[in-house]
Amino acid sequence: MNQGIRNFNFQNPTKILFGKDRIKDIDAEIPKDAKVLVMYGGGSVKRNGAFDRTIKALGEREWDEFGGIEANPTYETLMKAVEKIQQEGFTYLMAIGGGSVIDGTKFVSLAAVFDGDPIDIMGGGVGRQLPVSKAMPFGTVLTLPATASEMNNGFVITFVEKKAKIAYGNPLCFPQFSVLEPELTYTLPKRQLVNGVIDAFVHTMECYLTYPINAKIQDRYAEGILQTLIEIAPTVIDEHNHDYPARANFMWAATNALNGFITPGVPQDWASHMLGHEMTLVHGIDHGRTLSIILPAMMRVRKQQKWDKLIQYGRRVWNLTGADEDIVEGAIEKTEAFFQSLGAPTCFADVELGEECIDELLAGLERHGKVNISERGDFDLVVARRVYETAL
Numbered sequence: 001m002n003q004g005i006r007n008f009n010f011q012n013p014t015k016i017l018f019g020k021d022r023i024k025d026i027d028a029e030i031p032k033d034a035k036v037l038v039m040y041g042g043g044s045v046k047r048n049g050a051f052d053r054t055i056k057a058l059g060e061r062e063w064d065e066f067g068g069i070e071a072n073p074t075y076e077t078l079m080k081a082v083e084k085i086q087q088e089g090f091t092y093l094m095a096i097g098g099g100s101v102i103d104g105t106k107f108v109s110l111a112a113v114f115d116g117d118p119i120d121i122m123g124g125g126v127g128r129q130l131p132v133s134k135a136m137p138f139g140t141v142l143t144l145p146a147t148a149s150e151m152n153n154g155f156v157i158t159f160v161e162k163k164a165k166i167a168y169g170n171p172l173c174f175p176q177f178s179v180l181e182p183e184l185t186y187t188l189p190k191r192q193l194v195n196g197v198i199d200a201f202v203h204t205m206e207c208y209l210t211y212p213i214n215a216k217i218q219d220r221y222a223e224g225i226l227q228t229l230i231e232i233a234p235t236v237i238d239e240h241n242h243d244y245p246a247r248a249n250f251m252w253a254a255t256n257a258l259n260g261f262i263t264p265g266v267p268q269d270w271a272s273h274m275l276g277h278e279m280t281l282v283h284g285i286d287h288g289r290t291l292s293i294i295l296p297a298m299m300r301v302r303k304q305q306k307w308d309k310l311i312q313y314g315r316r317v318w319n320l321t322g323a324d325e326d327i328v329e330g331a332i333e334k335t336e337a338f339f340q341s342l343g344a345p346t347c348f349a350d351v352e353l354g355e356e357c358i359d360e361l362l363a364g365l366e367r368h369g370k371v372n373i374s375e376r377g378d379f380d381l382v383v384a385r386r387v388y389e390t391a392l
Contacts, residue, residue, distance in 0.1 A: 003213055004213055004214055005213060005214065005215045005218075005264075005265035005266065006213070006265040006266070006267075007265065008264040008265040010260060010264045011171075012151065012152075012174065012259060012260050012261075013174050013176075014150070014151045014152075014174050014175050014176070014177065014178055014259075015029070015176065015177040015178070016151065016177070016178055016180060016255075017029075017177060017178070017179045017180065018180045018181075018251075018252070019180075019181065019182075019248075020181065020182075020183060021181070022179045022180070022181050023050065023053045023054055023057055023141060023179050023181065024053070024056075024057050025057075025179070026054065026057045026058075026094075026139060026141075026177070026179060027057050027058070027059055029139055029176065029177045030058070030061065030092055030094075030139065031091075031092065032060075032061065033061075033091075034061055034091050034092035035061070035062045035063070035088075035089060035090045035091045035092065036058055036061055036062070036063040036064075036090065036091075036092045036093070036094050037063070037064055037065070037066055037081070037084065037085060037090040037092070037093050037094070038051070038054060038055070038063055038064070038065045038066070038094045038096060039065075039066045039067075039069060039081065039093060039094065039095050039096070039097075039101060039104065039105050039108070040065070040066075040067050040069065040095070040096045040097050040101055041067065041068070041069045041070070041071070041097045041098070041100060041101045042067075042068070043067060044097075044143070044187070045096045045097060045141075045143060047187070048143065048184060048186075048187040050096050050141055050143055050184055051065075051096055054094060054096055054141055058094075063094075064084075064088070064090070066080075066081045066084060069097070069100060069101045069104045070100065070158075071100050071286075072100060072156075072158045072165070072280060072287070073100050073101070073103055073104035073107070073156075073157055073158065074157070074158045074159070074160050075107075075119065075122075075157055075158065075159045075160070076159075076160050076161070077104075078104050078107050078108050078111070078157070079111070079118065081104075081108045081112075082108055082111045082112045082118060085108070085112040085136075086112060090112075090136075091136070091137075092136065092137055092138065092139075093105050093108060093109055093136055093137070093138035093139075094138065094139055094140075094141070095138060095139070095140040095141070095175075096140070096141040096143065097141075097142075097143050097144065098142070098143055098144030098145075098146060098147070098192075098196075099144065099146050099147025099148075099149040099150075099199075100147075102140050102142070102147070102149040102150055102155075102175070103147070103149050103155035103156055103157065104155070104157070105138055105140070106138075106149070106153075106154075106155040106173040107121070107122075107155055107157050107168075108136075109135045109136040109137075109138050109172075109173065110132050110135050110136075110170065110172065110173065112136055113134050113135065113136055114132060115133075116130065121168070122157060122159075122166045122168050123166070129168070132170060132172065134172065135170075135172035135173060137176050138175055138176065139175055139176050139177045139178065139179075140175045140177075140178040140179065141178075141179045141181075141184075142178055142179065142180050142181075142184070142251070142255075143184045143185070143188075144185070144188060144192055144196055145185065145196050145200065145250055145251040145253075145254035145255065146195060146196035146199040146200060146254055146288070147199060147203075147254075147258065148200075148203065148254060148255045148256070148257055148258030148259050150175060150178035150180065150255060151174075151175070151178055151255050151259035152169075152174070152258055152259050152260060153169050153170055153171055153172070153173040153174045154167060154168065154169035154173070154258075155167070155168055155169070155173065156168075156277075158281070163281060163364070163367075164281075164367075164368055165277045165278075165280065165281050165368070166368075167273075180251050180252070180255065182244060182247040182248040182250075182251050183242075183244065183247070185247045185250070185251065186242045186247070188239065189239055190237055190238075190239045190343070191286070193236055193237045193239060194237050194288065194342045194343060194344055195286050195287065195288030195289065196250070196254060196288065197229055197233050197236060197237065197250070197288075197342060198288040198289075198291050198292050198339065198342065198344055199254070199287065199288045199291065200225070200229055200250075200253055200254035200257040200258075201226060201229050201257075201338075202272060202273070202291040202292075202295055203254075203257040203258040204222050204225045204226055204229075204257045204258075204262065205226070205269075205272075205295060206268055206269045206270050206272060206273065207222060207258075207262050207263050207266060207268050207269075208222035208223070208226070208262065208266075208309065208313070209269065209299070209306055209309050209310065209313060210266070210267040210268065210269055210306065210309060210375040211267060211305070211306065211308060211309060211375065211376075212308050212309055212312065213265075213266060213267065215265060215266045218262050218263070218264065218265070218266050219312070221256075221261060221262045222262045223313075223316050223317050225253050225256055225257050225262070226313075226317050227317055228249055228253045229250075229253055230317070230338060232246045232249050232250055232253075233338075233341075233342060234341075236250045237342055237343075267375040267376075268375060269374050269375045270373065270374070271298060271373050271374040271379045271384075271387075272291060272294045272295050272298050273291070274365065274370045274373055275290075275294050275298075275361070275365070275384060275387060275388065276290030276291050276293075276294050277290075278361045278364040278365055278368075278370075279293070279294075279353075279361065281364060282357070282360055282361060282364060283351070283353065283357070285351055288344070289344060289345050289351065292339040292342075292344035292345055292346055293345050293346055293347060293348065293350070293351070293391050294387065294391060295335065295339075296332060296335055296336040296339070296346055296391075297347075297387045297388075297390040297391035298387050299331075299332045299335065300332055300390050301383065301386045301387045301390050302374075302379075302383075302387075303328055303332070305374075305376065305378075307324075307328065310327070310328045310331050310332070311324050311327050311328060311331075313331050314327035314328060314330055314331030314334070315327060317331075318330065318331055318334045320334070347391055347392060348388075348391055348392045349392065354392065355389070355392060358385060358388045358389065361384075361388060362381050362384060362385060362388070365381060365384055366381060
């Protein structure tokens with residue numbers, strides 16, 4: 001199948017402030033009369049100085065804070081922020097953190113000004129989504145490269161009561177600006193750095209490892225991101241090695257993996273993410289660690305559907321040569337070995353799960369409507385079972 005690049009519209013309005021000591025520059029990006037709610041997660045932003053530096057940059061603006069946003073942001077927690085905004089009249093949001101905090105801020109930016117019950121923005125967690133027409137403006141200070149939420153319009157929210165994890169996107173949800181200071185990654189522990197590398201890698205693969213449509217620019221861009229992550233990963237995940245060039249390339253690679261630059265007009269998969277989300281929901285496994293488990297199994301089960309791109313991936317990213325079959329097998333093995341070299345799990349046994357958990361994961365996929373997914377829409381529960389079983 002090689003029909004050429006599909007029609008597409010593309011716009012990314014987010015302004016990036018990249019490099020050393022850029023937090024101070026947010027003063028020029030936020031209206032002087034804004035009443036700012038600063039949103040963050042577990043408090044690491046206070047320990048690493050990002051919070052205090054952001055408050056200093058706000059100058060004389062009125063502000064308050066909302067902390068406690070979870071690693072998988074929940075509707076229930078975020079609605080407390082919505083209530084605070086509506087009661088106290090905040091006009092601008094400032095997210096300081098990784099993808100989870102930024103994702104949560106995006107939902108709050110819609111929910112706080114939504115005409116109706118905010119749960120309907122995302123279909124009540126399980127049903128039909130109602131349209132939105134406005135959002136609060138917000139900016140971000142990125143502390144954990146991984147999701148590219150700092151430069152895209154998508155987010156994922158967990159509904160605890162409904163046991164659902166829902167992805168959503170809206171053009172109103174682009175940050176007005178995002179600060180990317182690579183040095184803010186210096187205080188991250190190895191596990192979070194590893195998760196960030198894997199998340200960025202698999203984001204790229206979801207947009208790249210499908211079937212060829214002769215999208216040369218998108219393919220080369222994606223391959224460059226993948227090769228960059230492979231090259232710098234050993235340095236990046238060493239939490240004691242504060243190598244600025246490596247961290248800078250890591251931060252920008254993770255942003256470009258999902259800011260829309262590699263996706264225009266090309267098919268996308270996302271089945272690995274869907275299967276991984278269920279593992280996080282049921283067993284609380286880090287998102288990045290679910291991806292390192294699922295992707296190699298997905299590649300093995302779906303290698304015929306992805307054959308041509310697997311050959312291209314093996315040749316261009318891993319510099320493999322030889323017969324096509326050998327390249328395909330080698331590409332899968334190289335990917336799995338790469339994850340293992342990071343200390344990441346690559347099978348259920350690595351996270352102490354067994355075959356007994358598969359039925360519950362499949363039930364969750366069905367309950368959440370995650371059937372007939374993938375780039376061809378032919379990924380059903382039978383295929384999902386094969387992937388989970390291959391990942392054992």
